[in-house]
Every structure is written in structure tokens, then in C-alpha cells.
Amino acid sequence: MLKSVWRLASGRIALALLVIIAFLAAFGSLLAPYPPNATVGVLLQGPTGAHWLGTDYLGRDVLSRMLAGSALSIGGALIVAGIALAFGAIPGILSVYLGRVFEWLSLRVIDTLIALPFLVFAVAMTALLGNGVFQATFAVGFLLAPVFYRVARTATLSVAHSDYVQAAVLSGASTGWIVRKHVLAKVLPPIAIALSTTIGIGLVVIASLTFLSIGVEPPTATWGGILASDLEYIAIQPYAPIAPIVVILISVLACNLFADAVRDVSGEAGRQLLSARDARKRPAPVAAGARAAAARAENPVAGPDDGPADAVLNVRDLTVANEVTGAELVRDVSFSLRRGQTLGIVGESGSGKTLTCREILGITPKLVKRAGGTVDILGRPTAGLSKQDWVDLRGNVISAVFQDPGSYLNPSIWVGKQVSEVLRVKQHLSRRDAKRETLRLFSAVHLRDPELVYEQYVHELSGGMLQRVLIAAAIALGPEILIADEATTALDVTVQAEILDLLEELKQREGLSLVIVSHDLAVVAQLCDEVLVMKSGKAVEHGPALEVLSTPRDEYTKLLISEHQRYGLDRFIQAKELDIV
Amino acid sequence: MATAEIPVGPNVGRSSPGTARSARPARYRVRRGLIALGRLLAAFVPVFVLGSFFTFLLGALSGLNPATIQLGEAATPQAVHALEKQWGLQRPFFVQYFDWFGKVLTGNFGNSWVNGNSVSSLLAGRAVISLSAAGLALLIGVVVGFALGGLATRYQSTWVDRVVTVFTSTISVMPPFIVGVALIDIFAVNLHWLPAAGYVPFGNGAGLWLSHIILPALALSFDTVADVARQLRVGLVTAQRQNYVTGAVVRGLSGRRIFFVHVLRNGVGPALAVLGLKFPNLLGGAVVTEAIFQLSGYGVFASQSAIKGDVPAVQAVLVVSVVLVVLFNMIVNVVLTRLIPASSRGV
Numbered sequence: 001m002l003k004s005v006w007r008l009a010s011g012r013i014a015l016a017l018l019v020i021i022a023f024l025a026a027f028g029s030l031l032a033p034y035p036p037n038a039t040v041g042v043l044l045q046g047p048t049g050a051h052w053l054g055t056d057y058l059g060r061d062v063l064s065r066m067l068a069g070s071a072l073s074i075g076g077a078l079i080v081a082g083i084a085l086a087f088g089a090i091p092g093i094l095s096v097y098l099g100r101v102f103e104w105l106s107l108r109v110i111d112t113l114i115a116l117p118f119l120v121f122a123v124a125m126t127a128l129l130g131n132g133v134f135q136a137t138f139a140v141g142f143l144l145a146p147v148f149y150r151v152a153r154t155a156t157l158s159v160a161h162s163d164y165v166q167a168a169v170l171s172g173a174s175t176g177w178i179v180r181k182h183v184l185a186k187v188l189p190p191i192a193i194a195l196s197t198t199i200g201i202g203l204v205v206i207a208s209l210t211f212l213s214i215g216v217e218p219p220t221a222t223w224g225g226i227l228a229s230d231l232e233y234i235a236i237q238p239y240a241p242i243a244p245i246v247v248i249l250i251s252v253l254a255c256n257l258f259a260d261a262v263r264d265v266s267g268e269a270g271r272q273l274l275s276a277r278d279a280r281k282r283p284a285p286v287a288a289g290a291r292a293a294a295a296r297a298e299n300p301v302a303g304p305d306d307g308p309a310d311a312v313l314n315v316r317d318l319t320v321a322n323e324v325t326g327a328e329l330v331r332d333v334s335f336s337l338r339r340g341q342t343l344g345i346v347g348e349s350g351s352g353k354t355l356t357c358r359e360i361l362g363i364t365p366k367l368v369k370r371a372g373g374t375v376d377i378l379g380r381p382t383a384g385l386s387k388q389d390w391v392d393l394r395g396n397v398i399s400a401v402f403q404d405p406g407s408y409l410n411p412s413i414w415v416g417k418q419v420s421e422v423l424r425v426k427q428h429l430s431r432r433d434a435k436r437e438t439l440r441l442f443s444a445v446h447l448r449d450p451e452l453v454y455e456q457y458v459h460e461l462s463g464g465m466l467q468r469v470l471i472a473a474a475i476a477l478g479p480e481i482l483i484a485d486e487a488t489t490a491l492d493v494t495v496q497a498e499i500l501d502l503l504e505e506l507k508q509r510e511g512l513s514l515v516i517v518s519h520d521l522a523v524v525a526q527l528c529d530e531v532l533v534m535k536s537g538k539a540v541e542h543g544p545a546l547e548v549l550s551t552p553r554d555e556y557t558k559l560l561i562s563e564h565q566r567y568g569l570d571r572f573i574q575a576k577e578l579d580i581v
Numbered sequence: 582m583a584t585a586e587i588p589v590g591p592n593v594g595r596s597s598p599g600t601a602r603s604a605r606p607a608r609y610r611v612r613r614g615l616i617a618l619g620r621l622l623a624a625f626v627p628v629f630v631l632g633s634f635f636t637f638l639l640g641a642l643s644g645l646n647p648a649t650i651q652l653g654e655a656a657t658p659q660a661v662h663a664l665e666k667q668w669g670l671q672r673p674f675f676v677q678y679f680d681w682f683g684k685v686l687t688g689n690f691g692n693s694w695v696n697g698n699s700v701s702s703l704l705a706g707r708a709v710i711s712l713s714a715a716g717l718a719l720l721i722g723v724v725v726g727f728a729l730g731g732l733a734t735r736y737q738s739t740w741v742d743r744v745v746t747v748f749t750s751t752i753s754v755m756p757p758f759i760v761g762v763a764l765i766d767i768f769a770v771n772l773h774w775l776p777a778a779g780y781v782p783f784g785n786g787a788g789l790w791l792s793h794i795i796l797p798a799l800a801l802s803f804d805t806v807a808d809v810a811r812q813l814r815v816g817l818v819t820a821q822r823q824n825y826v827t828g829a830v831v832r833g834l835s836g837r838r839i840f841f842v843h844v845l846r847n848g849v850g851p852a853l854a855v856l857g858l859k860f861p862n863l864l865g866g867a868v869v870t871e872a873i874f875q876l877s878g879y880g881v882f883a884s885q886s887a888i889k890g891d892v893p894a895v896q897a898v899l900v901v902s903v904v905l906v907v908l909f910n911m912i913v914n915v916v917l918t919r920l921i922p923a924s925s926r927g928v
Contacts, residue, residue, distance in 0.1 A: 120865045129642065238766055363830055
């Protein structure tokens with residue numbers, strides 16, 4: 001772990017600072033040029049050759065007092081972290097094993113400790129219990145215990161109930177090996193993070209307490225105490241507080257830097273970070289996208305094709321690529337959607353069908369961009385559209401519904417309000433008219449009890465109902481084109497059929513043109529006039545649905561259809577019937 | 582919580598739009614509200630009960646009694662016994678506890694062991710000072726934190742984002758007592774812009790009040806500013822990646838509307854939650870900032886009473902601070918549930 005931390009620049013700084021701080025805590029008082037509590041110079045003097053940091057109100061050497069105070073200031077923080085670890089980790093581990101009563105009680109105690117105004121309680125505990133260094137470190141350690149309780153509990157839970165530990169036990173691994181290989185790797189980083197942040201907090205709290213001269217009596221030197229006396233004489237020596245402030249801040253910063261570095265290099269994200277750093281040192285791969293684009297420029301496609309005259313959507317040679325790697329995710333896809341028709345796009349996951357739809361809607365993910373080809377919506381190319389043009393286009397002309405409909409609705413707003421929002425913003429309807437229109441739409445998509453659904457949240461509705469709401473939102477403004485991207489995939493079979501019926505009905509009634517994306521041939525066969533089969537980003541077959549499904553020419557299409565026949569229910573039923581006969 | 586059942590009655594069917602609003606949504610909402618209230622109480626009552634018990638236990642464990650304070654070294658065993666009887670300290674621990682807890686519920690914290698005055702009246706005036714500082718710090722934390730977090734999100738992965746990140750990580754390691762000393766050094770000693778210490782009530786002039794309270798509030802606020810900014814950025818960036826943003830884009834809503842209506846609402850969750858966690862720090866920080874800026878608030882009262890061994894006074898401060906924390910967290914929780922109804926399912 002330390003080795004990984006060392007690989008980060010911030011980790012190296014943190015480790016170096018921590019070594020210096022530890023050295024100061026151990027040997028600081030030995031390095032002091034003067035006795036810390038003796039008057040050795042003029043009162044309240046600025047920095048001189050004899051007194052590098054000047055003298056305080058009693059004529060004591062500030063540098064010596066800073067060095068002598070480091071043992072208590074840093075050592076106190078270390079003891080605090082140790083006590084917090086003991087008070088937190090032990091009940092944290094036990095909470096997993098000692099039964100529900102102990103678990104419940106300890107969790108409530110931890111909740112309470114977290115809610116307490118920390119510093120007030122630290123002051124009160126220290127002073128009431130005897131006002132000494134021991135009481136101070138005990139009180140602060142006790143109040144900081146919740147961090148370790150949580151870390152220990154989480155770690156114990158993950159180890160106690162994890163499949164991989166059980167698998168290792170079953171496969172006969174020794175306990176020592178399991179602990180080294182699995183348990184420590186998982187438990188150490190969070191404990192290291194918690195320890196170093198707690199030491200940082202401990203430093204601040206011990207300094208705060210000593211600043212208030214609680215827990216430590218003068219003349220004992222502490223960083224907090226020095227700062228307090230500097231504040232008293234700040235009018236005479238305005239620069240004196242700089243030394244204790246800088247020292248305290250650097251110590252805290254070192255602890256936090258170390259915690260951040262451990263956080264950065266541990267876990268899955270850390271491994272990725274480190275390997276990404278390694279990768280950056282290697283020469284960058286030549287952009288494949290640029291090469292492909294150059295190749296295409298040399299072989300221009302024969303003449304532009306505007307598609308059929310009644311096409312509402314026309315896609316020509318669409319190529320979509322990842323900007324960074326240059327990988328082409330969709331290559332030279334062309335199709336047209338005629339008014340009132342339904343186009344089906346079929347293909348396995350990763351074949352580029354969703355990306356094609358997203359490019360048509362202008363919502364490709366970051367770094368994925370169109371690398372060639374044209375998309376015309378109602379005869380208008382989408383390439384040069386401004387943000388405002390897109391806002392005008394989406395919802396009004398082209399709209400879409402998706403798989404997992406619940407995630408496409410805001411979880412915090414009534415679903416009805418989200419539909420009426422569209423009507424209010426884009427058609428400038430009044431609140432009441434928008435609501436009335438929304439309820440009409442809800443009835444149109446056959447939602448039972450629109451009034452009730454209007455006031456419900458996403459988490460209160462079923463998947464089928466959510467898809468109906470999403471469809472209502474999509475058709476609210478009367479668009480020409482509706483793209484249904486795997487819109488029925490995660491739904492129950494019966495619900496799936498209902499949604500498909502609804503889409504077909506809306507197509508007839510509202511004059512929609514549909515693009516239906518699915519990996520399910522049955523869906524496409526039921527609804528579509530035309531079918532486009534995609535594989536690895538390319539369109540492998542395109543034609544009228546009946547033709548493609550009955551006499552497929554491409555190998556992949558044939559495979560899809562034969563798989564469907566082999567495993568489809570029809571064949572199973574036919575086989576049964578044959579048996580009976 | 583499982584998906585709430587939709588009540589199905591005999592009259593449930595296709596109600597055509599435009600009919601009179603049925604009673605069901607209203608009843609449904611009442612039930613939803615009651616469940617939320619119950620959950621809220623279940624989360625916060627234990628904190629109050631345990632926090633106050635802990636406070637009382639602390640007094641008992643201290644082994645202090647009024648005799649040592651009032652009689653000093655000259656105490657005879659008879660005199661000590663008489664005093665303990667007078668204060669009811671000879672009774673069993675739990676009898677004393679329930680007696681004390683009952684009085685606390687009515688706002689009676691007993692009398693100071695040092696001067697015999699009612700602790701409640703001693704505390705009331707001081708709490709105003711502490712709450713003005715903590716409240717202003719909270720305001721600074723929210724306003725500046727939201728501004729920084731919003732900026733960092735708006736200009737994500739540009740130099741603005743990096744500057745904000747460096748700034749927030751820097752100020753987050755600065756504890757209030759250090760910031761306080763530095764602020765006095767800069768604004769009071771060197772620049773002579775603001776007074777270094779003291780308090781002027783709001784009634785004597787808002788400007789004067791503000792000039793005395795702004796530095797302590799600033800000193801307290803750093804940590805909150807940093808955490809609110811960081812959590813807001815995390816929350817907003819996460820919210821921006823959600824599907825419902827894509828959904829809103831596809832419905833044809835503008836980027837500005839999506840940000841303010843959909844992203845902001847869901848993205849403030851972490852920042853609000855961290856505000857609930859920071860409030861105890863703001864109250865606790867009063868102990869040092871009040872000492873630095875010589876404000877006679879409840880923090881100074883707490884540390885002075887604790888050093889004197891005035892147990893009832895300390896207990897009062899601790900219980901009041903627990904109550905304030907609990908109240909504040911309940912408010913945060915209610916706001917959170919109103920903004921993000923789904924968040925209440927996880928409590």
C-alpha cells in the first residue's frame with residue numbers, strides 16, 4: 001500500500017511531511033536550543049539571530065517552545081487516534097456477531113455520538129473529568145470513535161458474508177493466506193484513511209483544547225497554547241501567530257494528503273488510475289478514426305441519395321466514432337422512415353442500434369461523435385443544428401422512449417407534472433389546461449385512474465405504468481417520429497404485448513412514424529413494415545419486414561431467425577402437438 | 582420501503598378526466614405524511630434520549646458536587662452531607678436521572694452550583710450570541726458553498742473547476758481557531774477594518790452587529806463552505822449523468838430548465854445532508870471562536886462552567902446543543918424528503 005502511495009506525487013509529499021512530523025514528535029525537545037520554560041531574552045522580541053522565531057511575553061524562546069510542544073501536540077493526536085480506534089473498532093466488529101440487540105443499541109449510540117457538537121462535549125468531558133492530558137485524549141478519542149466503528153463494521157460485514165472468503169475456505173486455503181490475501185487487502189486501506197484523517201482531526205482538537213488552556217496547564221508548551229499567547233499580544237507582534245499557524249496547518253495537511261493518496265490508489269478506481277498513468281507513458285496509438293475517414297475520402301460513395309419523397313427521417317452513410325480511440329461504433333448505416341410507417345432495427349446488444357438512435361436524437365454520450373454521413377429530419381439536415389434548434393425539434397417533431405422507463409423520469413417530481421411541464425413550457429398552456437391535457441394523454445395511453453397517477457412518484461409505479469407515462473410524455477406535443485429504443489425489453493411478457501398494442505394504436509390514431517429498436521424478432525415481426533438488421537455497427541440487411549424474415553439473405557439474419565425458430569415457443573407447441581398426435 | 586400499494590376500492594375504474602377530484606389522492610398524501618413523520622421521530626428521538634442520558638452520566642461520573650465548590654477546603658462531612666441532601670444528590674442514580682430528565686423536558690435545567698441562579702436564564706441571553714454567529718456561518722456556508730459548487734459543475738474539468746477544488750481543499754484543513762486568529766491579524770490589527778473582539782446586540786444597529794459577528798462567522802464557516810461546495814459538485818455531476826436528464830432532453834426541454842428544475846433538485850441531496858452533519862461543528866466551534874473574539878456566548882459559558890465544575894450549567898449547555906442539532910437535522914430531513922421524496926425510502 002505504501003508503495004502505491006509513493007507513486008503519487010501527493011503521496012510522496014505526504015509521506016515526507018509525516019516522517020518530519022514524527023521525527024519532531026520524538027526528538028523535538030532535544031533539538032530545542034534553550035529550555036522551553038526559561039526566560040532567556042528580552043520580552044516580545046521579533047526574530048533575531050539568537051532567537052529565530054523571537055521571544056514571547058515572558059522572554060522565552062519561541063522556537064524552543066514550538067519544538068518542545070511538538071511532542072504533546074503530535075503525540076496527543078496519535079494517542080487520540082489510538083483510543084478512537086480501540087473504542088470504535090472493537091464494538092464495530094462485535095456488532096456483526098453479538099446479535100441484533102447489541103447491534104441496534106451500538107448503532108444508536110454511534111448515531112448520537114456523531115450528532116453531538118464535538119468541541120463542546122470535548123471541552124466539557126475533559127474539564128469535568130479532571131482536566132488533564134489523559135482526560136483530554138480520552139474524551140476526544142471517545143468522541144471520534146464512530147469513524148472506526150463504521151469502518152470496522154463495514155469491513156467485518158464484507159468479510160463475514162462474502163462469497164470469496166467462503167470459497168477460499170472451501171478450497172482449503174489456510175487462514176493466514178486468506179487473511180493476508182483477502183481480508184487485509186480490503187480492510188487496511190479504509191483503516192489507513194480513517195487513521196490519518198483522525199490524526200489530523202486530533203491535531204486540530206488537541207490544539208483547540210490547549211488553545212483554551214483546557215487539559216494542559218501553563219507553562220507546559222503546546223502549539224495551541226503558543227498561539228493563544230500570541231493572540232494576547234497580537235497588537236505588539238502581529239506576525240508572531242504565523243509560526244504556530246503554519247506548523248499546525250502543515251501537520252493537518254500532511255495527514256489529509258496521505259488519506260487522499262491512500263483513497264486514490266486503493267480499490268478498483270485506484271488500480272485504474274495507476275494503470276492509466278502507466279499507459280500514458282507509452283506512445284499514444286495512431287488515431288484509427290482519422291485513418292478510416294481518410295480511406296473514405298478516397299472512395300466517395302456514389303451520389304447522394306435523398307430517399308423516398310415521403311420520408312420523415314432519412315439516414316445516409318451514418319458513421320459514429322469514439323473521438324479518443326477512433327473506434328467506429330456505427331459504420332455507414334443508411335435507411336429511410338416513411339410517413340406513417342414503422343421501421344424495426346434488430347441486432348444483438350453492442351451492435352450499434354441504440355447509438356444510431358442517439359445520434360438521430362442528437363444525444364450521443366460524451367466523446368462519441370458523428371464521423372460521417374447525414375441525418376435529415378423532415379428534410380432538414382441535423383448536422384449544423386444549434387442548441388435552440390434541437391430544443392425546438394425534440395418533442396415537437398421527434399421524440400423517444402427507452403428501456404427502464406422509470407430512470408427516464410425525474411424521481412422527485414410527480415410523474416403527471418413532468419408531462420404537463422412539457423405542455424406548459426413548449427405549448428405555453430396554463431397550469432390547468434396542461435393538467436387537463438395530461439390527464440387526457442394518460443387516458444389515451446390507457447393508464448387506469450389518471451388522477452391518481454398524476455400525483456404519484458416514479459418509485460410508486462410499476463414498469464408498465466411508467467412506460468405508459470413515458471409514452472404519454474413523448475407524444476404530448478404531437479411529434480411526427482417516435483423512437484422506441486428497447487421500450488418493452490424489461491417488462492413482463494403480458495405488459496410487453498400491451499405496450500406494443502398501444503404503440504400500434506398510437507401510430508394509427510396520431511399518425512406517428514415509428515422506429516422500433518429491439519433484439520427480439522417477434523416484436524419486430526408484429527409491428528414493422530421495414531426491418532434493418534445490424535451487427536457490429538454495420539447494417540447487414542435491410543428491406544420489407546416480411547421479405548427479410550421469410551427469405552433472409554445475410555448469414556447473421558439467417559442465424560437470428562433460425563435461433564428464434566429453434567427456441568421459440570411456436571416450435572415447442574408444435575412439437576407437443578406432434579407428440580399428442 | 583416497498584412500492585406503495587395503490588388503494589383499490591369498488592369505485593376504481595377508468596375515471597375520465599375532468600371529473601371531480603377523487604378523495605383518494607388526498608387520503609394517500611395524508612398517509613404518506615404520517616409515515617414520513619413516524620420515520621423522522623424514530624430517527625431522532627433516540628439521539629435526544631441517548632444524548633441527554635450521556636450528558637447526565639457525565640455529571641455523575643465527574644464526582645463533583647456543590648459542596649466542593651461552595652464550601653471549599655473547609656468543608657466538614659456534616660456540612661457536605663447537608664448540602665448533598667439539599668440538592669437531592671444522595672438519591673439513587675436513576676431517580677436523580679428521571680427527576681432531571683423530567684425537568685429538562687419542561688425547560689428547567691436547575692440552578693447553578695456556583696451562584697444558585699437558574700441556569701435557563703443564565704443561558705438564554707448567551708444562546709442568542711452563539712446562534713447569531715452559527716447562523717451567519719451557516720448562511721455563508723450555504724451561499725458561498727453553493728456558488729462555488731455550482732461554478733465547478735458549470736465549468737466542469739476546466740481551470741475554474743480546478744481552482745475551486747484547490748481552494749476548497751485548502752480551506753477545509755483550516756480549523757476555526759486558526760482562521761479566527763488569522764482574520765483578527767489581517768482585518769483588525771493590520772487593516773483596522775473591523776473590531777477584533779466583543780459583541781453588540783442587533784438592536785443597537787444592524788451594521789454594528791454585523792461588524793462584530795462577521796469575523797467569527799467567517800472563521801466558523803470555512804469547513805462548511807468547503808464541504809457544501811464539494812458535495813454539491815458531486816451531487817450535480819452525478820445528477821447530470823442520470824437518464825432522467827436524457828429523458829428531459831428528448832422531451833425537448835432547454836438546458837437551463839433541465840438544470841434548474843431537474844438536476845438541481847436531485848443534486849442538492851448530498852450537500853443538504855452534509856449541512857446536517859456540519860451543524861454540530863458550527864455549534865461546537867463556538868467554544869473556540871467565542872474565546873478568540875471575546876463573545877460571551879454559550880460556548881465560553883460551557884468551558885468556564887466546566888472548569889469551575891458547575892455541573893448543572895454544563896449539562897444545560899450540552900442538552901441545549903443536542904436539541905439544536907436534532908431540530909436542525911429534522912428540518913434538513915424534512916426539506917430533503919420534500920425535494921427528493923425517494924430519499925426517504927433509505928432512512
